[in-house]
Amino acid sequence: MYALLDEQAATARRDLARVLRGRPSDPVEATEREITASRLRARIHALESAAHALCFGRIDRGDGTWVHVGRIGLRSGATDEPRLVDWRADAARPFYAATALAPEGLRRRRHLKTDGRAVTEVSDEILDGSEPGPDDVVGDGPLVEALSARRTGHMRAAVSTLQSEQDRIVRSPHRGVTVVQGGPGTGKTVVALHRAAYVLYAHERAAAEGVLVLGPNPRFLEYISHVLPSLGENDVVLATCATLTGRDVAPAADDVARAKGESGMAVALADAVRRRQAPPGPLRTPGDLPDLSADDVAAARAQAVGGGLAHNPAREVFKEHVVDMLTDALEREAAGALERVDEEVAAVMGRDVASLDRTVSADLANLGYDGVVGDAHDDFDPDAVRAELTADRGLDRALDAVWPRLDAEDVVREVLGVPSGGAGADQAATRDGGVVAGRWTEADVPLLDEASALVDGLPARTFGHVVVDEAQEITPMQWRMVARRCPSRSMTVVGDFAQAGQVSTVRNWDEALADIADGRTQTWTLTVSYRTTAEILGATRDLLARIAPEQRLSTAVRHGEEPRTVLVPVPASVAGTSPAGPGTAGPGDAGAVAAAVGRIVSDDAAAYPGAQVAVLCVERRVDDLTGAVAGAAQVLPASAARGLEFDAVVVVAPDEIVAARAGGERDLYVALTRPTHRLIVVEKSAGKTPR
Numbered sequence: 001m002y003a004l005l006d007e008q009a010a011t012a013r014r015d016l017a018r019v020l021r022g023r024p025s026d027p028v029e030a031t032e033r034e035i036t037a038s039r040l041r042a043r044i045h046a047l048e049s050a051a052h053a054l055c056f057g058r059i060d061r062g063d064g065t066w067v068h069v070g071r072i073g074l075r076s077g078a079t080d081e082p083r084l085v086d087w088r089a090d091a092a093r094p095f096y097a098a099t100a101l102a103p104e105g106l107r108r109r110r111h112l113k114t115d116g117r118a119v120t121e122v123s124d125e126i127l128d129g130s131e132p133g134p135d136d137v138v139g140d141g142p143l144v145e146a147l148s149a150r151r152t153g154h155m156r157a158a159v160s161t162l163q164s165e166q167d168r169i170v171r172s173p174h175r176g177v178t179v180v181q182g183g184p185g186t187g188k189t190v191v192a193l194h195r196a197a198y199v200l201y202a203h204e205r206a207a208a209e210g211v212l213v214l215g216p217n218p219r220f221l222e223y224i225s226h227v228l229p230s231l232g233e234n235d236v237v238l239a240t241c242a243t244l245t246g247r248d249v250a251p252a253a254d255d256v257a258r259a260k261g262e263s264g265m266a267v268a269l270a271d272a273v274r275r276r277q278a279p280p281g282p283l284r285t286p287g288d289l290p291d292l293s294a295d296d297v298a299a300a301r302a303q304a305v306g307g308g309l310a311h312n313p314a315r316e317v318f319k320e321h322v323v324d325m326l327t328d329a330l331e332r333e334a335a336g337a338l339e340r341v342d343e344e345v346a347a348v349m350g351r352d353v354a355s356l357d358r359t360v361s362a363d364l365a366n367l368g369y370d371g372v373v374g375d376a377h378d379d380f381d382p383d384a385v386r387a388e389l390t391a392d393r394g395l396d397r398a399l400d401a402v403w404p405r406l407d408a409e410d411v412v413r414e415v416l417g418v419p420s421g422g423a424g425a426d427q428a429a430t431r432d433g434g435v436v437a438g439r440w441t442e443a444d445v446p447l448l449d450e451a452s453a454l455v456d457g458l459p460a461r462t463f464g465h466v467v468v469d470e471a472q473e474i475t476p477m478q479w480r481m482v483a484r485r486c487p488s489r490s491m492t493v494v495g496d497f498a499q500a501g502q503v504s505t506v507r508n509w510d511e512a513l514a515d516i517a518d519g520r521t522q523t524w525t526l527t528v529s530y531r532t533t534a535e536i537l538g539a540t541r542d543l544l545a546r547i548a549p550e551q552r553l554s555t556a557v558r559h560g561e562e563p564r565t566v567l568v569p570v571p572a573s574v575a576g577t578s579p580a581g582p583g584t585a586g587p588g589d590a591g592a593v594a595a596a597v598g599r600i601v602s603d604d605a606a607a608y609p610g611a612q613v614a615v616l617c618v619e620r621r622v623d624d625l626t627g628a629v630a631g632a633a634q635v636l637p638a639s640a641a642r643g644l645e646f647d648a649v650v651v652v653a654p655d656e657i658v659a660a661r662a663g664g665e666r667d668l669y670v671a672l673t674r675p676t677h678r679l680i681v682v683e684k685s686a687g688k689t690p691r
């Protein structure tokens with residue numbers, strides 16, 4: 001298979017070199033050359049990225065035939081026989097779907113582990129109940145091995161161990177919004193990313209338009225960034241709602257972001273724009289032009305908004321109708337004026353104008369000029385008048401009074417009550433809790449996007465499929481922003497409302513998707529926790545019952561160490577009983593807590609060299625603790641840990657995390673469910689001795 005891969009990559013490289021050597025003779029040929037070259041580059045990339053673990057599985061059917069499953073499909077050059085089946089192809093489905101209860105005609109599923117181009121391990125599952133033979137290698141399941149493996153800081157593709165409950169979702173033929181919910185570590189992200197890869201493979205349109213993956217923060221995006229490229233998919237944009245538009249923004253305080261995330265903002269923005277679209281009343285025109293009546297203005301407005309265009313392009317339509325109406329009015333005026341002139345001429349000459357015209361024509365013919373004196377009405381050239389009116393600056397200014405061209409930022413400033421002009425976002429920023437003055441904040445991005453859509457039209461870049469991870473975090477205004485980028489509404493939305501943070505007020509999928517899914521939603525629930533151990537999950541049971549009583553604890557596939565609690569004695573005034581409340585960390589406890597955390601982290605590093613360790617705490621302890629762990633662990637606010645995972649997690653002062661912000665219990669739940677192996681909880685205690 002590697003020989004085939006090399007051969008095909010070499011052919012593609014040769015073809016590319018040939019194409020690039022060609023000298024196109026015209027722009028059409030140049031475009032064709034670019035298209036062919038980019039197709040070949042994509043092919044070379046796909047072949048190169050498939051080299052790692054090219055073939056990872058094999059299924060043997062009951063009739064003695066078999067299929068090898070891998071990252072891409074390969075056919076033998078000479079006979080065109082399939083040699084390796086792409087994991088997304090139908091023929092590979094039994095590799096994922098078959099179980100001992102429903103073997104799908106399979107006798108055996110084999111997992112291959114490779115190091116470079118050498119097979120280092122083979123592991124078989126016998127699915128039809130037959131006894132293992134001498135060729136079968138039955139041992140510890142590859143899933144357990146994959147899950148127990150040390151984390152690297154980047155999520156890995158799970159293409160060789162995708163479980164059948166996950167595979168069903170990945171391959172679902174559903175074309176609308178696919179929702180995947182489930183507790184922490186149930187593989188929602190894994191499913192979402194593999195589904196994106198599947199959709200790119202199976203749906204041409206998605207492949208042509210690309211995939212957008214939205215995550216809660218840049219750290220999370222970095223964590224998942226290797227998965228799709230390792231599956232050979234590179235036409236994927238990773239973004240947060242804040243970075244999606246490429247605008248440089250400051251962070252926003254939770255309460256401000258929540259207020260700005262409400263759908264009422266969309267109504268306010270739409271109203272602000274609509275008020276600028278020819279409100280009832282006549283149009284006062286400059287100079288000698290006739291004014292337009294309120295009815296005429298209303299008719300032009302109806303035409304302009306009827307086409308569903310955004311405000312600025314619709315202004316052009318409005319203007320066209322106004323110009324047409326004025327042209328008609330001018331033509332009528334001209335006709336009226338000429339009739340009056342004719343009558344005056346007839347009265348003076350004592351003859352009607354038509355007979356005068358005939359006489360003049362006859363005289364002209366005698367002088368050798370051909371032609372008749374035309375009807376004076378023919379002198380009115382409506383096209384010329386229209387062109388003149390269209391270019392008339394004065395008329396454009398008059399139109400500005402009823403239908404001004406708008407700027408999206410100004411509309412947002414107006415709705416937020418910030419005076420326009422100057423550093424307009426100053427006050428918005430100040431109201432966001434005094435963050436960097438003079439800049440828009442993350443919370444403004446969906447408003448600016450909404451205003452842009454209202455004023456200038458839909459975003460230039462849209463996607464064939466959109467994945468929304470940690471979707472419980474998305475505010476109603478952000479959902480609108482997402483929908484705008486996915487006209488086909490082909491989306492995979494994954495999340496868990498028990499882990500919801502502070503900003504979004506959306507509490508269930510119906511609410512989240514009401515305006516975007518057209519009822520085309522398919523919802524799946526994952527129940528097996530692949531990340532963490534039964535012991536760690538068990539420690540969250542009471543908390544989960546409080547924050548999401550309707551949810552059942554997931555079932556863990558692994559067992560491990562019991563979580564540990566380390567008590568740090570601190571002066572009574574700053575322990576949980578402090579009059580200032582549990583959310584306050586006095587100067588008295590910082591040193592003791594930091595020293596304890598430093599010790600825990602260095603002990604863990606000594607016992608498990610190279611392990612990924614995180615210390616999760618309240619925001620204000622981050623600096624102190626970062627100093628204390630001296631690079632041996634990542635220190636993060638608990639609220640920023642959504643979606644991430646580590647070998648070991650130290651949760652510092654759970655009472656502070658709970659008290660730090662409304663809904664802090666959900667932050668604590670997120671923090672406690674991040675470890676794959678070890679959970680250590682550091683609690684402050686007044687006068688108690690450490691355990």
Ligand SMILES: Nc1ncnc2c1ncn2[C@@H]1O[C@H](COP(=O)(O)OP(=O)(O)OP(=O)(O)O)[C@@H](O)[C@H]1O
Nearest residue numbers: 158161162163184185186187188189190530531643
């Ligand atoms: N089939 C699988 N094979 C190997 N590893 C898997 C599989 N499914 C899940 N995992 C692993 O389990 C862990 C948890 O998965 P994932 O992050 O997708 O869960 P999640 O439901 O998104 O969690 P959270 O709600 O906490 O964000 C990851 O390390 C992932 O790689």
